[in-house]
Amino acid sequence: MDTYAFLAAATDSLTPAAAAALMDIKSGRVRGVIHYLVAYEVFYHWRRGRLPGFAAEGEVGEYLKTAFASLGLNHEVAGQAARVKAEGDSMLEEAKDPSLRSRRLSSCDATTIALGKLFRVPILSGDKDLIYVARAFDLEVVW
Amino acid sequence: MTMKKSDCVTVRKKGVIVLPKKVREQLTISEGDLVRVSVDDRGKKVVLSKVDLWGKLMGCAKKSYDPDEAEVELDRGEAP
Numbered sequence: 001m002d003t004y005a006f007l008a009a010a011t012d013s014l015t016p017a018a019a020a021a022l023m024d025i026k027s028g029r030v031r032g033v034i035h036y037l038v039a040y041e042v043f044y045h046w047r048r049g050r051l052p053g054f055a056a057e058g059e060v061g062e063y064l065k066t067a068f069a070s071l072g073l074n075h076e077v078a079g080q081a082a083r084v085k086a087e088g089d090s091m092l093e094e095a096k097d098p099s100l101r102s103r104r105l106s107s108c109d110a111t112t113i114a115l116g117k118l119f120r121v122p123i124l125s126g127d128k129d130l131i132y133v134a135r136a137f138d139l140e141v142v143w
Numbered sequence: 144m145t146m147k148k149s150d151c152v153t154v155r156k157k158g159v160i161v162l163p164k165k166v167r168e169q170l171t172i173s174e175g176d177l178v179r180v181s182v183d184d185r186g187k188k189v190v191l192s193k194v195d196l197w198g199k200l201m202g203c204a205k206k207s208y209d210p211d212e213a214e215v216e217l218d219r220g221e222a223p
Contacts, residue, residue, distance in 0.1 A: 007210035012202045026197050027175035053203025063196040106218045127214050
């Protein structure tokens with residue numbers, strides 16, 4: 001699950017498919033997985049006041065820890081993420097949609113795609129640049 | 144709630160127990176909900192309290208910002 005999905009859940013702007021996927025994670029029917037950089041971004045957005053439902057940083061951490069499995073990062077993932085970032089940014093520069101040409105993958109996006117590739121799992125995200133590159137790498141994106 | 148003999152449950156492997164239906168109904172606990180498990184101050188009772196951490200996320204900032212703009216903010220911060 002990518003950071004974007006947390007923000008969309010907070011702002012009530014999930015698509016029906018994304019809301020269904022999130023309910024599957026909540027019920028335990030599907031295992032929700034995040035990684036260190038997604039957690040970092042969620043904490044960042046909480047600090048910026050974008051997740052006001054959580055009263056304290058500890059609540060954010062408790063939610064992430066209890067609701068999601070966390071994948072560890074290692075050199076293999078870092079190498080794969082660097083490749084995704086380099087190739088993905090070139091894809092975005094040459095995208096047919098002009099609104100994508102100025103966008104770049106964040107380290108978090110590149111790592112999410114790299115983990116999706118390594119574990120062959122779908123990604124839950126509405127982030128336009130992430131979706132564009134992930135689909136170019138033949139990954140399923142739920143949104 | 145009056146404790147009856149039938150309210151006893153067996154602790155299975157790794158501490159797994161099934162909450163009786165009437166307890167789930169009373170606390171409106173359903174599949175996927177989180178419960179906090181603690182021991183009371185006297186160290187005699189296990190206390191289960193429903194924790195709605197998902198409820199703290201869902202709709203907590205209804206239409207107050209655009210996730211696209213928030214997402215791009217972090218991407219921009221990394222641009223060389």
